[in-house]
Amino acid sequence: MKLRWLLVVLLAGLLSVVRRLSRRARAQRSARTRRAEPGDRRRPDRTSVICLIARREIRERVRSRALLVTSALILLVVAAAIIIPAHNRGRTTSITVGVVGVAPASLAGTVQRAAQSVGTTAHVSSEPSLAAAERALQHKSLDLAVIDDQRLEMLAAPGPTDTSSLAQFARSLAAQLGIARAMAQAGLNNQQISTLYGYRALPIASTGHGPSPSPRNATSILGIIVTFVMLQQYMGWILMGVMEEKTSRVIEVLLSSVRPLQLISGKVLGIGAVTLAQAGAIIAVALLVGELTGSSVLHGASPAIMASSVLWLALGYFFYSWVFAAAGAMVERQDQAQAVAFPLSLPIIFGYVYALVQTSATSISLLTKVLAYLPPTAPFLMPALVGRHAVSWWEFLLGVVVDLASTVALARLAAKVYERAILRTGTRVRWRDVWKERGTGEHPKAPVTKAL
Amino acid sequence: MPGVLSMRGLSRRFGDVQALRELSFDVPAGHVTGFLGPNGAGKTTTMRAIFGLTELNAGTVTWNDEPVHEGVRRRFGYMPEERGLYPTMRVGEQIEYLGRLHGLSERDARAATASWLERLGVAERAQSKVADLSHGNQQRVQLAGALVHEPEMLVLDEPLAGLDPTATDEIGAILVERAREGCGVLLSSHQLDQVEDLCESVVIIDHGALVVTGRVDDLATSGPRRLVVRVEDDRDARWARELAGVRISEVGAGQVRLVLEPDVDTNVVLDAARRAGRVTEFSYQRRRLSEVFREAVR
Numbered sequence: 001m002k003l004r005w006l007l008v009v010l011l012a013g014l015l016s017v018v019r020r021l022s023r024r025a026r027a028q029r030s031a032r033t034r035r036a037e038p039g040d041r042r043r044p045d046r047t048s049v050i051c052l053i054a055r056r057e058i059r060e061r062v063r064s065r066a067l068l069v070t071s072a073l074i075l076l077v078v079a080a081a082i083i084i085p086a087h088n089r090g091r092t093t094s095i096t097v098g099v100v101g102v103a104p105a106s107l108a109g110t111v112q113r114a115a116q117s118v119g120t121t122a123h124v125s126s127e128p129s130l131a132a133a134e135r136a137l138q139h140k141s142l143d144l145a146v147i148d149d150q151r152l153e154m155l156a157a158p159g160p161t162d163t164s165s166l167a168q169f170a171r172s173l174a175a176q177l178g179i180a181r182a183m184a185q186a187g188l189n190n191q192q193i194s195t196l197y198g199y200r201a202l203p204i205a206s207t208g209h210g211p212s213p214s215p216r217n218a219t220s221i222l223g224i225i226v227t228f229v230m231l232q233q234y235m236g237w238i239l240m241g242v243m244e245e246k247t248s249r250v251i252e253v254l255l256s257s258v259r260p261l262q263l264i265s266g267k268v269l270g271i272g273a274v275t276l277a278q279a280g281a282i283i284a285v286a287l288l289v290g291e292l293t294g295s296s297v298l299h300g301a302s303p304a305i306m307a308s309s310v311l312w313l314a315l316g317y318f319f320y321s322w323v324f325a326a327a328g329a330m331v332e333r334q335d336q337a338q339a340v341a342f343p344l345s346l347p348i349i350f351g352y353v354y355a356l357v358q359t360s361a362t363s364i365s366l367l368t369k370v371l372a373y374l375p376p377t378a379p380f381l382m383p384a385l386v387g388r389h390a391v392s393w394w395e396f397l398l399g400v401v402v403d404l405a406s407t408v409a410l411a412r413l414a415a416k417v418y419e420r421a422i423l424r425t426g427t428r429v430r431w432r433d434v435w436k437e438r439g440t441g442e443h444p445k446a447p448v449t450k451a452l
Numbered sequence: 453m454p455g456v457l458s459m460r461g462l463s464r465r466f467g468d469v470q471a472l473r474e475l476s477f478d479v480p481a482g483h484v485t486g487f488l489g490p491n492g493a494g495k496t497t498t499m500r501a502i503f504g505l506t507e508l509n510a511g512t513v514t515w516n517d518e519p520v521h522e523g524v525r526r527r528f529g530y531m532p533e534e535r536g537l538y539p540t541m542r543v544g545e546q547i548e549y550l551g552r553l554h555g556l557s558e559r560d561a562r563a564a565t566a567s568w569l570e571r572l573g574v575a576e577r578a579q580s581k582v583a584d585l586s587h588g589n590q591q592r593v594q595l596a597g598a599l600v601h602e603p604e605m606l607v608l609d610e611p612l613a614g615l616d617p618t619a620t621d622e623i624g625a626i627l628v629e630r631a632r633e634g635c636g637v638l639l640s641s642h643q644l645d646q647v648e649d650l651c652e653s654v655v656i657i658d659h660g661a662l663v664v665t666g667r668v669d670d671l672a673t674s675g676p677r678r679l680v681v682r683v684e685d686d687r688d689a690r691w692a693r694e695l696a697g698v699r700i701s702e703v704g705a706g707q708v709r710l711v712l713e714p715d716v717d718t719n720v721v722l723d724a725a726r727r728a729g730r731v732t733e734f735s736y737q738r739r740r741l742s743e744v745f746r747e748a749v750r
């Protein structure tokens with residue numbers, strides 16, 4: 001409950017910052033329009049310069065076909081992830097059980113009980129011979145066969161980790177047939193047997209603490225996947241956008257009037273606004289589709305899980321965007337961009353895969369908790385923990401604070417790298433070049449390697 | 453308001469290369485100043501230093517005695533040697549954007565963009581992407597980006613490179629007009645005849661150091677006498693090579709330009725020319741900027 005309120009406060013704070021920035025820029029714009037005579041020029045403050053740069057980024061991205069295509073693809077995948085399970089929920093495939101030879105009178109009832117215990121249905125079919133039953137298994141007209149009330153036969157016996165409905169059913173049926181034989185051997189009469197089968201399981205109560213008894217949470221999985229896809233996409237945009245400014249040499253014109261930090265901040269904020277808008281559209285579509293289909297994927301998802309995914313997508317974006325912007329300043333060609341992007345993407349890939357595994361793990365390890373606080377992996381691990389109700393509000397808040405503090409420190413470092421690398425043209429700038437003493441840097445006409 | 457851009461003691465080292473050596477000169481407002489020097493002389497580094505795009509090891513750049521900081525630079529226009537525009541952005545939006553970054557309001561930026569694109573003959577391409585324009589038109593758009601905010605100082609690195617003669621004349625006229633309206637213009641170029649036509653003053657540097665600076669007229673009338681002699685059917689001016697105190701400056705187009713030492717008698721030169729053939733031209737001429745340049749960086 002507290003976590004939900006915390007998320008509401010954090011998201012409201014994020015929206016408030018965005019609104020305040022845009023209101024301030026609007027006020028400055030209208031003040032200038034009111035006061036300015038034609039040709040009158042006033043020095044723009046830093047915020048409005050950043051807003052101008054961000055506006056250009058938003059306008060160019062919104063116009064690009066890439067945004068439309070990727071948005072459509074992501075929306076399709078999300079809609080499919082909601083619709084398909086909802087559709088399949090109402091279409092349970094019945095399991096066909098063949099019976100060969102002698103069978104107890106209670107077999108049909110036992111089969112039904114085994115089917116109910118795993119949430120499926122089953123029906124019994126009488127087979128004339130073992131050979132006929134085996135042929136039917138081969139042709140998949142039978143799922144399993146009970147041979148002379150002695151053994152079960154299947155095309156492939158289920159392994160201990162097989163969690164499919166058929167495997168669970170087979171294990172349940174085998175156990176129940178064994179119990180029925182044991183009861184018969186114990187000499188119990190039908191009434192006694194009926195009493196035994198009429199048992200009622202004891203209820204299991206939740207204390208409200210610890211991991212969810214149903215660890216796999218579809219909403220948090222969906223959130224992790226969307227975060228991964230969007231981070232990959234937007235980091236590519238940042239990297240290529242910075243590289244384009246360097247390659248086209250427009251950077252020299254821009255930096256003659258604005259500071260590097262303003263330029264990189266405007267780019268990060270502009271693309272960030274597009275990210276949030278796209279995430280908002282995805283959530284809106286997910287909610288709408290979920291509501292229309294009565295999907296169970298979103299049914300169990302509290303708003304806290306979705307809000308947490310959006311918040312961590314934003315935090316992840318702002319953390320990684322600085323890194324990729326600095327990397328973009330060091331390259332001039334597509335192949336160089338790929339070479340520099342791959343190692344930077346590894347924490348994203350690791351966090352994504354590890355978080356997906358954790359959504360179905362039986363317990364939460366210390367490593368998982370630690371990774372949930374580390375900014376490179378937190379955008380995936382923290383929503384995973386939220387999905388499992390395995391994080392308290394103060395732990396969540398601590399994660400946000402650690403991430404924000406790291407992002408601020410990283411932004412300062414990345415701005416320095418960007419500033420030192422962006423005007424060095426001719427060849428790829430290496431990390432060691434960036435840290436070399438200032439004042440020995442780029443020669444405007446010489447390759448960097450020579451100049452350094 | 454008339455002003456002056458002053459470079460004082462600029463020094464910049466790139467590893468083993470000393471790009472600028474205590475370079476000092478002024479660029480007054482209201483003038484077109486040519487910035488000349490052979491390749492690698494340090495022109496681009498100097499221009500970048502004005503905009504803080506390269507760090508200086510020593511020296512200062514001031515505008516009216518005020519250090520050139522971010523706010524001052526916004527009142528300058530810059531056209532770098534390596535042209536730079538967003539290739540997929542529309543021309544009109546791009547110029548408007550640059551105007552706004554320099555402090556123009558949205559309305560003024562839009563009006564100035566329309567006006568400059570019209571003036572530079574690319575108004576009909578305002579909705580085109582920059583990448584779709586020809587080299588010449590991209591050059592015009594680049595210049596519009598430097599002019600859109602009515603700068604007090606224009607710093608243009610090779611603004612005439614790659615332009616046809618008509619475009620060169622048009623852009624040259626615009627630069628002169630801006631200067632007449634009080635803007636300072638510093639332009640580098642290797643097309644010395646055009647610089648001579650456009651510029652009131654020149655600054656010539658070599659190996660990062662100042663070699664010559666002054667008004668074009670003063671430089672043209674200073675130095676030893678120049679004599680232009682045209683002898684019919686004479687292509688190599690062999691007759692002038694043996695004359696004492698006479699140096700051949702240029703040979704071409706059927707004429708020879710001679711540089712005379714003070715004590716040379718021009719009658720001796722005329723006699724030598726007559727012996728080579730019929731003399732159709734024999735006149736004193738001003739020193740060309742190309743000669744000033746060659747003599748300065750020899």
